[in-house]
Amino acid sequence: MSVYRKFSISCEYFSGFTKNINIEEFDSLDEIIVSVVSSLESILIESNLEMLVKKLRTLNFHVHDYNFLDVLTSADNRVFYICSHC
Ligand SMILES: [Zn+2]
Numbered sequence: 446m447s448v449y450r451k452f453s454i455s456c457e458y459f460s461g462f463t464k465n466i467n468i469e470e471f472d473s474l475d476e477i478i479v480s481v482v483s484s485l486e487s488i489l490i491e492s493n494l495e496m497l498v499k500k501l502r503t504l505n506f507h508v509h510d511y512n513f514l515d516v517l518t519s520a521d522n523r524v525f526y527i528c529s530h531c
Contacts, residue, residue: 450516452481456529458500459485463524474513478506478527504529 446469453463464481471477482501489498506529516525 449521450519451522451524452477453524453526454481454485454506454529455526456504456506458497458504459529468516474508474516477513477516478508481527482506 447467448469449465450468451463452466454460462481462485464484466477466480468477471480486498486501489501506527508525508527511519511525519525
């Protein structure tokens with residue numbers, strides 16, 4: 446069974462990057478954050494955007510105001526933001 450939730454990056458450089466995540470494949474919010482950021486990194490590397498890859502690696506991605514349980518139990522149209530602003 447697949448249960449998808451939408452995760453979107455909120456960031457000075459990478460805002461708007463959004464990925465549908467099958468939450469059945471994850472056991473924690475940290476794993477989801479790593480997966481979303483890794484997907485973005487792969488796209489930047491494939492596109493030879495070296496400066497943006499370096500920038501991405503300096504950022505500290507995290508979430509506010511929700512936890513893994515909220516993700517599991519939310520309405521499926523909610524967008525979960527991943528922050529690098531603070
Ligand atoms: Zn923040």
